[in-house]
Amino acid sequence: MSAIPAEILAGAERKPHRTSGWWGMIATIATEAALFAYLLFSYGYIAAQAPPPWPPVGAPELKLALPNTLVLLASSVTVWWAERRLSRRGDLRGCRRGFLATLAFGAVFIAVQLLEWHKKSFTPASHVYGSLYFTITGFHMAHVVAGWVMLAAVAWWLASGRAGPARPVPVAVSAVYWHFVDAVWLAVFTTFYLLPRLG
Amino acid sequence: MPRPRLTAIAFVVAVAPVAGIATPLSYLRTYGPAADPITTLGWGLGLIASFVCAIVGVLLLAAIFRSRPEPLDAAGRPVLQRDAGGMQFVYVGVGLSAIVLFAATVWTLITLSAVAAVPNTVAAGIHVVGHQWWWEVRYEGTTRSPGFTTANEIHVPVGAPVRVEVTSPDVIHSFWVPQLGGKLDVVPGQRNVTWLEAAQAGVYQGRCAEYCGLQHAHMALTVVAVPAEQFEAWLAREAADADAQALGALPGAANFEARCAACHTVRGTTAHGIVGPDLTHVATRRTLAAGTLPNDRVNLVRWIAAPQDLKPGCRMPRLGLPADELDRVAAYVERLH
Amino acid sequence: MVAVVGSNELGRRLDAQWERPRGLVGWLATVDHKEIGIRYLVTAFSFLVIGGVEALIMRLQLARPNAALLDPAEYNQLFTMHGVTMIFLYALPILSGFSNYLWPLLLGTRDMAFPRLNAFSYWVFLLSGIFIYVGFVTGHGPDAGWFNYVPYTSRAYDPGPNIDIYALGMVFFGISTTVGAVNFIVSLFKTRAPGMSVNRVPIMVWGTLTASFGNLAAVPAVSLAFLMLWLDRQFGTHFFDVEQNGRPLLWQHLFWMFGHPWVYAIVLPAMGIVSDALPVFCRRPLVGYTAVALSTVATIVLGFGVWLHHMFATGIPPLGLSFFSAASMAIVIPSAVAVFAWIATIWTGRPVRATPFLYFAGFVFLFVVGGVSGFMTAAVPLDWQLTDTYFVVAHIHYVLLGINVFPVLGGIHFWFPKMTGRLMSERLGRWSFWITFTGFNVAFLPMHLTGLLGMPRRIYTYPAGVGWDGLNMLTSIGAFVVALGVLLVVVNVIRSLKSGAIAGPNPWDAPTLEWATSSPPPPYNFLVIPTVASRHPLWENRLDETGERSSTRVGPALDHGREILRTTPLDAEPDGSVHMPEDSLLPLVTALVMLAGFAALLAHHWWLALAAAIGTAICTLVWLTPARPATLGAP
């Protein structure tokens, strides 16, 4: 075992899925996923014991939320595409475009979500439903913002040569985080917007 | 093994339980069907636990001190051995443990079903409200007596189950009378129900068992179990209002009205406060301020004069009564039979 | 590329690459896992002493009935700070200290996967501890017990800043635990020496790994609970507010979903210490490696399914209680596996009764005593009697001191020579063990009985004549004896630092990789990256294991700047070399900015808090931004 082939020792940064950075992000996502599981548990626990009707203000409207969900899903598609352009084709420009599109979608999502908050007739202090609604969507929003900043940073790195075909790890890591943010939204969206319509 | 530890163990194992078994809050011995199955279970599991400790202790000592050939290496250490078996310890130990655990679980579930459900017919229904840091006790009305409110002392008939519902307007407390049954937390926003039954007449001590703030240490209650007729008589006495006329004639009446009525109720008079315990029959109670003091004249005066010295933080303020007024008020309270 | 030990040239080069700069800045900026590990150990041990002194003051108050040394407000802060200090600031961080110091050495590499994150997690731990303690010394310490039940901790009943300090401090502290856990997990999966497949790692690695997984899954629950509490208190949300359909029991669920896995997280690495170090003194490998490793995993997995046993008396329907009761019984099984494996190891071995061995053997006994009282409280109806009495206090001290403090003291004696190059005094060591062990049992064995005689927890005083006086006196005496024992350990450490006998690389003749390098190890740990062929690299020849041999003398040198070898997750096949970051002040700066942020939240300086949040983001960006390729040197 004394001789480890030189090609193994070199070029460690080329395969994102094997790097520490990637694994670190996966572990971070695991703990964040647990966080959202506890948030949704809290929602379920309180909803199950609250006197009807639940939600006290009726099920929230889908007029903004549904299109906004689609926007977020679209942003996942664009970042997936960007990553593939880079990893499969080494296409830096395509990758950058994909990132910019994702950033744009992300910004739209944030704006629409702010608008939706603004239009609510209640506040976090109005009732426990308000507390849950704003805290859980607020937590999600914080993650969207963090993810957005991360994507923006990577876009900058792509532009300045700090990331690129030879150094694809930041792209892969930020993309997987963004997918996670997206997946969490689907859980939050289902819980708040869809489930109350079923019962 | 050094002496002090042996002596301590011997002391604890041999002497203390015998002495302790009769102490007022010990549940090593209990006195009613809501508690006794638990006590049996407790002794059973306690014995199993002690056996496990003893066996492991003996095995450990034997493992350490048993003699064996000790070929030494160059550095004077026993030479290394290859993996020399030993898994049979794990197989046997874990196997036996699993059997014991399974049996213990079954026993636990049987005991649980024996004590968990409140009997269908009960001799009385009581609503206990935990306050920081005293117990409000409301007896539900029956065909024979109207409902009424008292504090810190519960009377029950011997040999009959009593239903106890617990609620709290402030923080979490826990209702516990060790010799009659296990604990039940008193959770705001929740109506928890338990039951007690005293198989033997007597006075049983209880305590708040969940940390509830500054005076969690002084939040005791008393359960008095008496024969059925006596219980009925007690109900009738407690349900009656105070003798407003006789009281009104006392010199302390006006002072009480001025100083105390905002917080305390004396049924039949104009005192309707609800911050503190109902005092209609306070003079008949065994203790003052949720078990903080025995109820006698001296303590009553001390209490009214300086509740914050005796139970710092409690919700009855220092009222600063002048000595003569204090005497008159105490005399008045003493007449609240 | 390949080098052979003995090359001074290589040593000098590596030294230059790995050594931290001298001076204060170098000290603050270092990312060396060994220095960070020792800082963790020293800081956490200081918290043990502080928490212990708090306990001693409590014991003075409780020694006699109706004592008036402390008023209730003081007592409540003391017992709360005692619990908080011991559970959060001592018990996990001390194990993180061992793990930090040891992981790269045990795994045969040169540093953790994320060295800067490692430094960051230490600074956050230290600063969050200070944050909470500043509250305490200014008279605003948390005062509602370590589990902090609402609604007592809502603003209506506890209006001061005490609970806010605790809540914010815990959220802050949680960050340290979380990034620490991520670091351990990634280090394990990516940095082991070639050949160290998962079935060859020391049990302590299993313990820390499972504990880290446990933390990743459990810590968010408590951080969230504290955050929601803080929102309730500051912004009028209603999570726990009964009037508005909030639920007080939601707090308890979240807290114990965290709390129970956590109590295992603070013992599994310690049990790992024993599983690895006890066999050294028995002169044979551990009995049942695979079974013990799997029991570690089983414990943490089952540990997520028993939280309700802390809530047996809250009025939950019996069906739910039965399930959690049975689960709590089942969790005994993996512990039984470990206990019998240790006993078998001693039985079939040839014990050398040195100080660490005494601590480890004592631990086995105390673990069982503590475990079986847990077994009793696991029986629902019996717990209705036992809960919230001193019986539970006895349980927690047997498990916490028995399974955490004793292995830690043993571990200190065991690895002190590695860390300092000097041996501790055996004579003082034996004295300290016997005094601690005796005092501990004098203090806490009678406490079971105190509980059975009905003494509730968390009371600042108690009446005479209910049978508790003598027992409490005994406990107080025992507590001071324990303190004497701990003091002796401290004395021994300080004396041995200066005058202990020189240890050499492997004074105990132990089998794992940390003993293959010098004591104390050089900044780069290993001159060449070792190659591993069995669980006991340094015992192979004498255990006549067949097949390949491990090698600590020949291997890749990796001397182009700070480099470590990356390997595959399960089989540890080489998979590339990685450049490690240089020393940096960024971890400290980031932690300080975050501290400012939490202080601002406490003081309601919202703008400052926002500024700190932005500052944290900037620090993170600076931290993560890769260098331009041009400045990289070799590609």
Ligand code: HEA
């Ligand atoms: C170090 C941490 C630690 C560990 C390892 C444990 C281990 C266990 N604990 Fe403990 N526990 C705490 C820390 C810990 N606990 C703390 C801090 C609290 C209180 C929190 C508070 O309220 O402040 C608590 C409270 C607590 C309660 C709640 C009590 C109450 O408040 O009413 C319960 C109830 O079931 C419980 C059960 C158990 C069980 C079943 C185990 C088992 O894992 C033990 C298993 C081990 C053995 C049993 C010994 C070895 C086994 C054998 C030798 C086999 C043979 C044995 C038998 C056949 C029985 N614990």
Ligand code: HEA
């Ligand atoms: C790892 C955890 C840990 C440890 C080590 C300890 C150690 C001790 N604990 Fe603690 N304890 C807890 C965890 C722990 N405890 C927890 C979680 C609670 C529950 C809190 C709650 O209810 O919220 C608790 C509660 C608790 C209570 C119950 C309080 C109550 O309910 O009212 C008591 C009472 O006796 C107590 C006592 C002690 C004692 C005497 C020690 C002794 O072992 C301490 C021994 C002393 C030392 C280790 C210090 C050494 C001192 C020196 C070396 C002196 C040197 C001096 C200088 C250098 C100046 N503890």
Ligand code: CUA
């Ligand atoms: Cu009420 Cu404790």
Ligand SMILES: [Cu+2]
């Ligand atoms: Cu538990």
